[in-house]
Amino acid sequence: MGKRKQNKINCSIFNQMDRRSLFQCADILGVSTTKLIPGGITCELSSNQLRFEIARCLGSGTFPDRISRLENFIESWDLNQESNTNEIEIDPKDKVRKLIEAIRNNFDRLSDVQILELITNWIENPQDCCCYEQLDTIAETLGFTHEEINDDYVLVSPSPSAIAKKIVSMSDAEFYHSVVALAGLAFPNEDDFPAPSSSCAGYEFLENLKNKLVVAQSTAVNSANTSFK
Numbered sequence: 001m002g003k004r005k006q007n008k009i010n011c012s013i014f015n016q017m018d019r020r021s022l023f024q025c026a027d028i029l030g031v032s033t034t035k036l037i038p039g040g041i042t043c044e045l046s047s048n049q050l051r052f053e054i055a056r057c058l059g060s061g062t063f064p065d066r067i068s069r070l071e072n073f074i075e076s077w078d079l080n081q082e083s084n085t086n087e088i089e090i091d092p093k094d095k096v097r098k099l100i101e102a103i104r105n106n107f108d109r110l111s112d113v114q115i116l117e118l119i120t121n122w123i124e125n126p127q128d129c130c131c132y133e134q135l136d137t138i139a140e141t142l143g144f145t146h147e148e149i150n151d152d153y154v155l156v157s158p159s160p161s162a163i164a165k166k167i168v169s170m171s172d173a174e175f176y177h178s179v180v181a182l183a184g185l186a187f188p189n190e191d192d193f194p195a196p197s198s199s200c201a202g203y204e205f206l207e208n209l210k211n212k213l214v215v216a217q218s219t220a221v222n223s224a225n226t227s228f229k
Contacts, residue, residue, distance in 0.1 A: 009067070011055040013074055019089065021077055022050040028069045029057050034201050037093050039173025041100070044092040044201045092201070099206040100172050103180065106213035107167065112160035115167065118216060119179070120144075120157055122186035130185040138182045142166060183209050 014022065026033050031053045034042050045053065107115065123139050126132070143158035143166055158166070167179060176196075184195030184205065196202030 014051045043096045112164040116160040126185045
C-alpha cells in the first residue's frame with residue numbers, strides 16, 4: 001500500500017468546476033459522491049458538498065498515485081475549460097424524490113393485473129448476479145409466498161387487487177426499497193444505467209424505469225423488462 005501524501009493543489013480550482021468535473025475529481029480520489037436521506041434513499045451530494053469532500057480528502061492526505069492523476073486531470077481541465085459553472089443545479093434530494101414520485105404515478109396507471117404480471121415477471125426472471133436473499137425478502141414484502149408441491153417450491157402470487165393495494169399503501173421509502181429495488185434485480189446490469197445502491201443514486205436508472213412503465217401502460221409486460229439500450 002502506498003504512503004499517504006500531502007499535496008499542493010489549490011482547492012479554489014474546484015469552485016470553478018461544474019458538477020460533471022467534480023464527479024470526475026471525486027472518482028479519481030475515491031471520494032463518496034452519495035449520501036442517505038430519510039427513508040434510507042440514496043441521493044447524490046450537491047456540488048458544494050462534493051467540493052467540501054474533495055477538499056477534506058486532499059487536506060487529510062491521500063495516496064501519491066491519486067494525487068498525480070488528479071493533478072493531470074486539473075491540468076487537462078484547465079487547458080480545455082470544458083466546465084459550465086453557470087449551470088442551474090437541481091437539489092439532488094428533490095431530484096430523487098421527484099423521480100420516485102413519477103415512477104409511482106406511472107405504476108398507478110397500470111391495471112391491477114398488469115401490476116401483478118409485471119412484478120411476477122421481475123421476481124421469476126432476475127439477473128444471474130442478483131442477491132437471491134434480497135429477492136425473496138422483497139417478494140415476501142409484496143405478498144408472494146412459496147409452497148412445496150411434489151418436493152418442489154412453487155411461487156404463489158397474491159391476487160391482483162391485493163398487490164395493487166399493498167403497493168398503493170406504501171410510503172415512498174417502502175416503494176423504493178421494494179418495487180424499485182426489485183426492478184434493479186431484474187433489469188440487466190449496465191454501466192451506463194446502474195441501479196440505486198449505497199454508492200450510486202441511480203438517477204439514470206430511475207429515469208429509464210419511469211419511461212419503461214409508460215411503455216408498459218400500452219404494450220405487453222415484456223416491453224418493460226427489456227434492456228434499457
